[in-house]
Amino acid sequence: MRSKIARQIVLAARPHGQPKLSDFRLEETAIPTPSAGQVLLRVQYLSLDPYMRGRMDDRKSYAQPVPLGGVMGGESVATVIASHHPGYSEGDVVLAQTGWRTHALSDRPDLRKLDPAVAPVTTGLGVLGMPGFTAYCGLRLIGRPTPGETVVVAAATGPVGSLVGQLATIAGARAVGIAGGPEKCAFMKKELRFDAAVNHRATDFPAQLAAACPNGIDVYFENVGGAIWQAVLPLLNNFARVPVCGLVAQYSGAPNGDGTDTLPATMRGILSKRLTLRGFIYYDFVQGHFSEFLRDVGAGVADGRIRYREDIVDGLDKAPEAFIGMLEGRNFGKAIVRVDA
Amino acid sequence: MRSKIARQIVLAARPHGQPKLSDFRLEETAIPTPSAGQVLLRVQYLSLDPYMRGRMDDRKSYAQPVPLGGVMGGESVATVIASHHPGYSEGDVVLAQTGWRTHALSDRPDLRKLDPAVAPVTTGLGVLGMPGFTAYCGLRLIGRPTPGETVVVAAATGPVGSLVGQLATIAGARAVGIAGGPEKCAFMKKELRFDAAVNHRATDFPAQLAAACPNGIDVYFENVGGAIWQAVLPLLNNFARVPVCGLVAQYSGAPNGDGTDTLPATMRGILSKRLTLRGFIYYDFVQGHFSEFLRDVGAGVADGRIRYREDIVDGLDKAPEAFIGMLEGRNFGKAIVRVDA
Numbered sequence: 001m002r003s004k005i006a007r008q009i010v011l012a013a014r015p016h017g018q019p020k021l022s023d024f025r026l027e028e029t030a031i032p033t034p035s036a037g038q039v040l041l042r043v044q045y046l047s048l049d050p051y052m053r054g055r056m057d058d059r060k061s062y063a064q065p066v067p068l069g070g071v072m073g074g075e076s077v078a079t080v081i082a083s084h085h086p087g088y089s090e091g092d093v094v095l096a097q098t099g100w101r102t103h104a105l106s107d108r109p110d111l112r113k114l115d116p117a118v119a120p121v122t123t124g125l126g127v128l129g130m131p132g133f134t135a136y137c138g139l140r141l142i143g144r145p146t147p148g149e150t151v152v153v154a155a156a157t158g159p160v161g162s163l164v165g166q167l168a169t170i171a172g173a174r175a176v177g178i179a180g181g182p183e184k185c186a187f188m189k190k191e192l193r194f195d196a197a198v199n200h201r202a203t204d205f206p207a208q209l210a211a212a213c214p215n216g217i218d219v220y221f222e223n224v225g226g227a228i229w230q231a232v233l234p235l236l237n238n239f240a241r242v243p244v245c246g247l248v249a250q251y252s253g254a255p256n257g258d259g260t261d262t263l264p265a266t267m268r269g270i271l272s273k274r275l276t277l278r279g280f281i282y283y284d285f286v287q288g289h290f291s292e293f294l295r296d297v298g299a300g301v302a303d304g305r306i307r308y309r310e311d312i313v314d315g316l317d318k319a320p321e322a323f324i325g326m327l328e329g330r331n332f333g334k335a336i337v338r339v340d341a
Numbered sequence: 342m343r344s345k346i347a348r349q350i351v352l353a354a355r356p357h358g359q360p361k362l363s364d365f366r367l368e369e370t371a372i373p374t375p376s377a378g379q380v381l382l383r384v385q386y387l388s389l390d391p392y393m394r395g396r397m398d399d400r401k402s403y404a405q406p407v408p409l410g411g412v413m414g415g416e417s418v419a420t421v422i423a424s425h426h427p428g429y430s431e432g433d434v435v436l437a438q439t440g441w442r443t444h445a446l447s448d449r450p451d452l453r454k455l456d457p458a459v460a461p462v463t464t465g466l467g468v469l470g471m472p473g474f475t476a477y478c479g480l481r482l483i484g485r486p487t488p489g490e491t492v493v494v495a496a497a498t499g500p501v502g503s504l505v506g507q508l509a510t511i512a513g514a515r516a517v518g519i520a521g522g523p524e525k526c527a528f529m530k531k532e533l534r535f536d537a538a539v540n541h542r543a544t545d546f547p548a549q550l551a552a553a554c555p556n557g558i559d560v561y562f563e564n565v566g567g568a569i570w571q572a573v574l575p576l577l578n579n580f581a582r583v584p585v586c587g588l589v590a591q592y593s594g595a596p597n598g599d600g601t602d603t604l605p606a607t608m609r610g611i612l613s614k615r616l617t618l619r620g621f622i623y624y625d626f627v628q629g630h631f632s633e634f635l636r637d638v639g640a641g642v643a644d645g646r647i648r649y650r651e652d653i654v655d656g657l658d659k660a661p662e663a664f665i666g667m668l669e670g671r672n673f674g675k676a677i678v679r680v681d682a
Binding site: 222225229244245246247250259260261262263264266267268269270271272273274275276277278279280281284 | 563566570585586587588591600601602603604605607608609610611612613614615616617618619620621622625
């Protein structure tokens with residue numbers, strides 16, 4: 001039995017540091033009616049991603065901030081439940097930028113249809129979606145590991161990190177993953193088949209990382225920033241490449257350690273080791289590389305060479321708690337909210 | 342009348358922060374005698390370069406530190422005054438790694454002979470030597486400005502910066518130079534024909550830099566670090582390139598501003614603007630590009646399209662004072678010591 005009421009989660013307050021539950025508000029609203037050229041979508045699965053934290057701040061970035069009182073943005077897997085658009089039929093399953101809500105209108109021509117027969121539709125939010133493509137671009141186009149080189153990635157059981165390590169292994173490189181806790185480390189080695197896994201919560205984490213990288217680090221895939229970068233920097237080899245796609249550890253503006261300025265040491269490392277740090281955002285590469293990504297990684301997922309893990313919570317009302325947990329590293333796999341399965 | 346005594350300057354103490362005169366010591370020693378396969382060199386001109394500050398510290402870098410009591414390292418233009426090496430004759434003028442001394446032995450097969458008829462021999466230490474080649478590699482191979490883009494360089498009347506700006510102009514880009522004081526700024530615009538010149542000692546330097554870069558910055562050639570980077574970062578355009586070849590402002594370990602950690606803002610800039618920061622050292626490119634550099638820039642120097650300025654002080658004993666002055670930006674042009682002209 002479907003409710004006639006739509007629900008949505010809006011930004012109630014701009015967080016200072018780590019977001020709190022009170023920074024979000026659940027609202028009820030009428031289910032909207034599609035006009036000509038529009039489709040009405042019912043959200044099945046909402047993706048939770050670290051970049052959303054940045055949009056909660058009122059700070060210029062590559063994307064507009066969410067306005068106060070506005071619906072939190074985000075991508076989801078949704079079903080077309082009414083279509084006034086010639087390209088879409090009732091029952092189509094699509095990827096859409098719906099935001100954190102149960103229902104949404106769309107007139108965008110770029111909704112991507114998903115075929116549930118090819119892969120579980122939730123993969124469109126993870127290994128075969130934006131996070132997977134981020135891993136693919138950063139490693140294949142910027143990191144470019146060669147056989148025998150060492151690739152290190154943090155948040156390594158997440159949707160980006162887990163694919164980075166697996167693609168590194170496929171390229172013949174040594175994959176070293178960093179994550180929080182022994183359970184995630186075991187998963188990395190056993191399921192993802194990384195060469196080594198290091199728990200960043202260990203008190204001797206820098207020493208453990210060094211031991212896991214006996215030949216230094218040639219590619220560090222930077223998706224967290226903060227303290228992990230400080231442990232990685234001394235281990236980087238000459239001519240190492242550092243694709244930078246995320247900085248989740250500093251999104252909440254937490255102070256970094258003891259108040260010293262850590263930029264000079266980073267700049268010295270860049271110079272003396274001839275490092276390349278390059279920031280990137282997946283959408284700069286979509287036109288040139290998305291179809292090859294879907295073909296390559298899709299084949300790997302289909303035949304089991306590439307594995308992934310999802311962390312699904314039930315109910316839109318649980319999205320804020322799950323999101324906060326993800327920022328603190330409490331998710332284990334791609335964070336997804338089952339809105340209306 | 343030539344003395345039979347050689348002189349040399351050794352590292353007397355490791356500096357804390359900015360070097361002092363007492364960190365150096367002038368010593369006298371006998372002029373050495375060449376063995377078979379060796380040449381005896383008399384130094385004419387000694388080059389003073391910012392990288393030498395790094396070698397005074399006992400810190401791992403891309404080069405070995407100078408040992409306490411050891412002769413300060415450095416490149417010079419020297420004359421062969423006795424040769425027991427088949428490749429060199431008395432009177433040959435060569436570039437050599439002699440260090441800060443009046444006389445040196447060498448058995449290196451890679452001394453580069455200079456022809457005083459082609460260009461003044463001192464250019465081998467500047468515009469046609471290591472500094473010029475550093476400018477060439479960083480701009481042509483990493484910065485890669487396209488016509489209409491904006492290139493910014495600091496220390497812009499120095500041997501690296503002055504060539505960076507002129508090569509940018511030749512590439513059709515807008516060249517903006519940063520230097521200390523109105524005299525240097527006038528020189529940049531009038532002699533080096535930069536499009537704009539900004540005095541970093543001005544109290545409103547960041548605003549002046551922004552005004553000089555109305556379309557933002559596409560290439561920032563980083564050779565100083567420190568406060569200038571903080572003014573540049575907000576002006577960088579998406580996809581800007583930052584070749585990093587020097588950090589003279591932080592070589593002496595001076596604290597940077599107010600004690601806040603400036604790394605997170607730099608990392609955010611790298612990510613959100615998709616910047617590329619790449620460290621490089623000229624010698625990584627010598628094999629592939631030095632001959633094309635000598636041909637291209639040599640032709641520009643010969644026909645006057647490329648200009649350069651030298652700041653020559655007389656006497657080896659003045660080298661420490663001139664070196665300290667260079668680190669403080671008091672030189673005006675390539676810093677050179679005339680040891681025995």
